[in-house]
Amino acid sequence: MVHPIAPKNNVYKEFQIQLKSYLSPQRTISSLNQIDSESWCQETIFFPRGFDSKNIPDQKIQKIINEIDFLDNGIVIFVGNNKVTVLIPPLPMMIEKSFPGFKSKPIIDLLNNCPTFAVVLIRLGNYAIGVIKDHKLQSSKTGSRLVKNRHKKGGSSQRRFERGRERQIKELFDKICDTAKRIFTPYENEIDYIFFGGDKHVISNFHLRCPSVKKFDQIERRLPVHRPGLKALQSIEKEIWKTHLIEFIETQNVLEENNA
Template sequence: MEISQTKDIRLSRSALFGHLSAREDDSWTERTVYITSESLQGKSATPVLSGPAIEAVIKHVGTSDTGLVLFRREEEVEVVEPPVPVPMDAILEDQDLLLLEDIFDDAPTVGVVLLRLGRFAVGVLEGETLLATKTEGRYVKNRHKAGGSSQRRFERSRERLVRELYDKTCEVARDIFEPRQSSINHVFLGGERHILNGFRKRCGFLKMMDERIMKRILEVGEPNQSALESIHKEVFSSRLRTFRVSI
């Protein structure tokens, strides 16, 4: 069986359902398969029961921390990786969007930390509504190109400023998240991956929410209030991939 990827894009909720509605009108869909993240990692029978084409695509795609929704069409399989977890496995006839609609309609509460050197933004979303926000800028020196003791002093100073940025971001995240900690379903991080990795290692409060932190890093420019006001579009976007399958 040959599998070739022909499309890989991110779509907003409205664009995703618009696309799926158009596909329902212009193509035949044999079945829809929902599979959870846990089933992708374990020994679930769902891939085998879904048929050889979908089973092969699932193996090709691999794991996902939110699970997958797959549509078996005439000569292809479309794969949607939703922004939040698929709640259960299901194999359904035709194109069936009921569970996918439920994923979006449940309006999860989401914590967001956007971080780049020099600035951070923290917020809590209930669906697309911002419940609380805080943004702040802190000076962090650019890297020094000189050598010798001057460079070492500069690097020590820069490392201190980075630690202070991490600590302040962590303090604000605690202030914003803690009153809503029991209701926050997921936490999304956005910005530069290596900066976020350093932040996660240093922020003790965030470690307590480690199981709720999503693997996907949000794309964001300047972490500010404007970014928070539009971040729901990025948080609730889905990845759509199309695979041509030749048996």
């Protein structure tokens, strides 16, 4: 998974950044309780899924948000005098509101929710498909299909090889698509979100070959998986629920604390 912070501007000169990434729901709630107990938060701002950071009037907040790559699920910002903590939720936030002081109930409600997930894990040659409901893998199918590695030699033999390889990839995608339809159809009206995991380019090409998966609400965050299989499916919900917390402390304030 791509890290949610990417140094694009000069924010690292203005802030000291501390990452608390990949937190489980329990650790996220514990971190929220710590923020509450420290009593520094003066305002909590909820930005929903699909919000536009250009509409944020506060330049400091906008600069911080612009440093974060993954905003598809919305974000929550806890604001203090010289400190800002950003929470990137594992699932979409739908609330758009600002609260005085510390407010965590909408996040905790989201973390305590129990949605039904469709999961498709793909790497060339292997796939795993499943439905997770009530925190259990209810239905699944794993499989493999031969896809040859790329041919490094040139000439007509390479072109024949590439045509054969493209055919193998299409056959793999069609097999995955048919299997996904069979696994997902009994839960079609229950599935809240669909997640994909594996190789980015393979997943993008699969979408083009299997438009039927677009009927589900897709979470853009790509799940990390080394080898799709039953073991990966059984542990993937832990990845789905992981949250990012990113703490920004203004550099001047950090220097003052260190020199005190």
